Amino acid sequence: MPGSIASFIIGVSSIFLAYYLAAVGHGLMEKSGVLNLAIDGVFTLGVAVAFAISVYTFSVPLATFIAMIVAAMFGLMLAFITTKLPISHGAAGLSTMFLGYGLAALVGLPARQLQINGRSLATIQPSLGGTWVWFYVVAFAVAVGIWYLVEKTKIGAAIRAAGENPASAEALGVNVLAVRLFASGVGYALIGIGAAVFELAYTQVWSQGAGMGYGWIAFAISLSAGRHPILIIISAMIFAVLDKYRFLIAAIYNLPPDVGKMLPFVAAIAAMIIFMVTPLRRKLAPPKSLGKIYFREERSV
Amino acid sequence: MVIVRRVKPLPYWIIPIIALLAGIAISVIILYVLMGASPAAVLSAIVYGFTRPGVVAKTFVALTIVGIALLVSFKGSIWNIGGEGQITFGLMAATWVALFTALPYINPGLAQASMILLAMVAGGIWALLAALPRAYLGLDEVPVTLIMNYIAYYIVDILVRGPWLGKHVYNYIRTDTIPSQVMFPQVPGTTMTWDGLFLLIILLVGVWYLLKNTSIGLRIKILGNNPNLLRSSGISVPLMVIVALTISGFIAGSVGALYLGGDVYRISYPVEVHTANYGYTGILVAWLSMLELIAVPIAAYIVSALYTAGIQYQILVGGHLGQLITAGSAIVDVFIGSILLMYTILITISEYKIKIIVKKR
Numbered sequence: 027m028p029g030s031i032a033s034f035i036i037g038v039s040s041i042f043l044a045y046y047l048a049a050v051g052h053g054l055m056e057k058s059g060v061l062n063l064a065i066d067g068v069f070t071l072g073v074a075v076a077f078a079i080s081v082y083t084f085s086v087p088l089a090t091f092i093a094m095i096v097a098a099m100f101g102l103m104l105a106f107i108t109t110k111l112p113i114s115h116g117a118a119g120l121s122t123m124f125l126g127y128g129l130a131a132l133v134g135l136p137a138r139q140l141q142i143n144g145r146s147l148a149t150i151q152p153s154l155g156g157t158w159v160w161f162y163v164v165a166f167a168v169a170v171g172i173w174y175l176v177e178k179t180k181i182g183a184a185i186r187a188a189g190e191n192p193a194s195a196e197a198l199g200v201n202v203l204a205v206r207l208f209a210s211g212v213g214y215a216l217i218g219i220g221a222a223v224f225e226l227a228y229t230q231v232w233s234q235g236a237g238m239g240y241g242w243i244a245f246a247i248s249l250s251a252g253r254h255p256i257l258i259i260i261s262a263m264i265f266a267v268l269d270k271y272r273f274l275i276a277a278i279y280n281l282p283p284d285v286g287k288m289l290p291f292v293a294a295i296a297a298m299i300i301f302m303v304t305p306l307r308r309k310l311a312p313p314k315s316l317g318k319i320y321f322r323e324e325r326s327v
Numbered sequence: 328m329v330i331v332r333r334v335k336p337l338p339y340w341i342i343p344i345i346a347l348l349a350g351i352a353i354s355v356i357i358l359y360v361l362m363g364a365s366p367a368a369v370l371s372a373i374v375y376g377f378t379r380p381g382v383v384a385k386t387f388v389a390l391t392i393v394g395i396a397l398l399v400s401f402k403g404s405i406w407n408i409g410g411e412g413q414i415t416f417g418l419m420a421a422t423w424v425a426l427f428t429a430l431p432y433i434n435p436g437l438a439q440a441s442m443i444l445l446a447m448v449a450g451g452i453w454a455l456l457a458a459l460p461r462a463y464l465g466l467d468e469v470p471v472t473l474i475m476n477y478i479a480y481y482i483v484d485i486l487v488r489g490p491w492l493g494k495h496v497y498n499y500i501r502t503d504t505i506p507s508q509v510m511f512p513q514v515p516g517t518t519m520t521w522d523g524l525f526l527l528i529i530l531l532v533g534v535w536y537l538l539k540n541t542s543i544g545l546r547i548k549i550l551g552n553n554p555n556l557l558r559s560s561g562i563s564v565p566l567m568v569i570v571a572l573t574i575s576g577f578i579a580g581s582v583g584a585l586y587l588g589g590d591v592y593r594i595s596y597p598v599e600v601h602t603a604n605y606g607y608t609g610i611l612v613a614w615l616s617m618l619e620l621i622a623v624p625i626a627a628y629i630v631s632a633l634y635t636a637g638i639q640y641q642i643l644v645g646g647h648l649g650q651l652i653t654a655g656s657a658i659v660d661v662f663i664g665s666i667l668l669m670y671t672i673l674i675t676i677s678e679y680k681i682k683i684i685v686k687k688r
Contacts, residue, residue, distance in 0.1 A: 285485060
């Protein structure tokens with residue numbers, strides 16, 4: 027590894043935060059029982075929105091905020107249609123993914139044109155003024171916050187109940203729709219912030235398709251850590267290091283750079299397989315009703 | 328809002344049509360809001376797509392084959408989203424036959440046949456790799472097949488930049504052009520090739536026979552509806568998962584050969600930018616067909632017309648986005664996304680009635 031341990035920790039801070047927020051948001055949403063296959067499309071859209079707003083307004087906070095709001099809207103939409111209507115979570119997620127890819131390009135291209143014509147992009151440098159410390163502080167604060175919310179509060183109990191058995195939860199007085207809207211809205215807001223961090227603090231460039239595939243890596247990070255907010259810190263860190271140093275790793279072993287591009291995706295599949303074959307799978311089992319159609323009107327039929 | 332089950336479901340062809348119209352309407356609005364695209368220009372591009380069968384033919388053949396491929400796995404409730412990777416692997420295998428064997432110079436006919444066949448085998452192997460963790464570990468096939476698309480792209484990228492880099496490419500990173508003997512002959516007046524047309528007919532008949540008259544076809548259909556029945560009649564469910572996904576990849580792989588031999592004639596680096604995205608677009612075809620084999624070509628024609636419309640709009644509007652002329656695929660994505668989403672939501676009304684009831688005090 028080049029330089030000191032400090033430069034290493036600073037170097038991975040932005041991609042770690044981006045992966046962590048996206049994976050933990052995804053996990054929170056799935057805890058409530060909504061299967062989330064739209065993550066990659068909305069992540070890509072979040073990246074494009076953050077880029078475009080940053081070019082238009084030259085404001086990092088505003089860009090992050092708008093990316094968060096846009097992503098949260100998609101989360102609410104997904105939770106609403108999959109809970110209110112008897113439709114497949116997978117189909118709803120995948121269609122939203124395509125919509126996200128398309129919208130991302132349409133949102134990003136005009137801003138990219140402005141950038142080519144000389145407008146600059148507002149970014150945030152992890153190494154400047156100890157920003158990277160805040161990146162880790164935010165990640166750990168979110169970790170503790172989400173863990174406390176899910177495991178220790180009444181809302182958390184309702185979220186878990188909606189994910190395990192929505193019909194029983196409803197009978198006990200939980201409003202499944204409201205709970206899923208909350209979990210998905212907050213979850214996607216985190217994914218949106220993660221996408222903004224990815225664009226403005228990590229890659230800092232944009233071209234059509236930027237961010238595509240990274241949503242799936244966040245998906246694998248979350249799955250391989252059993253959607254547990256604290257454990258996701260570990261798997262997000264592994265993938266952050268891998269992403270930051272993949273081209274170096276390829277160069278050390280004298281491999282073509284495309285091996286570096288491939289590395290995170292191979293690792294994502296490996297991580298999911300490791301989770302499935304080890305006892306982790308039983309200890310951190312997914313919610314029982316994840317992705318199952320829950321249709322309230324059907325109860326009395 | 329109250330949702331009530333219908334006594335009689337609506338006829339199955341109504342939903343795709345409504346979804347199509349609603350999806351196009353939403354796309355037109357999105358394009359207008361985000362790009363300032365005039366609805367008239369978008370609609371005229373769509374009309375262009377629908378009224379030029381000759382131009383659409385190439386895309387139509389490819390999408391019908393991908394649609395058939397995905398149909399086989401979707402029938403078994405195995406969601407193969409890895410068509411892209413399987414096509415890319417097929418492209419790789421076909422390129423190997425065309426560039427690195429002597430076959431094209433010995434027997435062009437045999438060479439073209441082996442390009443297609445080997446592409447299918449490569450696609451099948453790539454799907455098989457995704458099927459194994461699904462069958463034996465229960466790992467969801469959607470993220471696995473999707474992530475494997477990226478891996479397939481990068482494997483081909485490594486080849487194109489490394490051992491397969493062409494000798495006559497003027498500083499471009501790409502393979503050499505395939506010999507003219509294995510460029511598939513075109514059907515006059517259209518963009519499709521004879522090879523593609525024959526393959527399409529063979530596959531349509533073959534899959535129809537597979538699903539209608541063979542035990543494998545029946546078992547795939549039962550796998551989709553009631554895997555417990557399979558288990559209780561002593562048939563291995565994991566094995567059927569593997570069979571369904573591998574056949575699907577096998578068929579999808581052939582599109583890689585058609586793309587090479589009838590369209591691009593070489594692989595350009597990076598392949599993920601130069602792909603036609605047939606693997607993803609094919610998902611729309613399979614869904615709009617309501618998993619009816621007869622409806623696949625119809626759905627494929629509609630989707631390929633829209634696909635062509637997206638590209639055509641780009642050409643019509645031209646300099647709208649300055650140098651950035653890559654938005655064509657984005658428009659296609661918006662079409663795919665909004666039509667699919669409408670379809671997913673509207674499928675509800677085929678079996679349920681939605682009534683809006685205003686509460687009175």
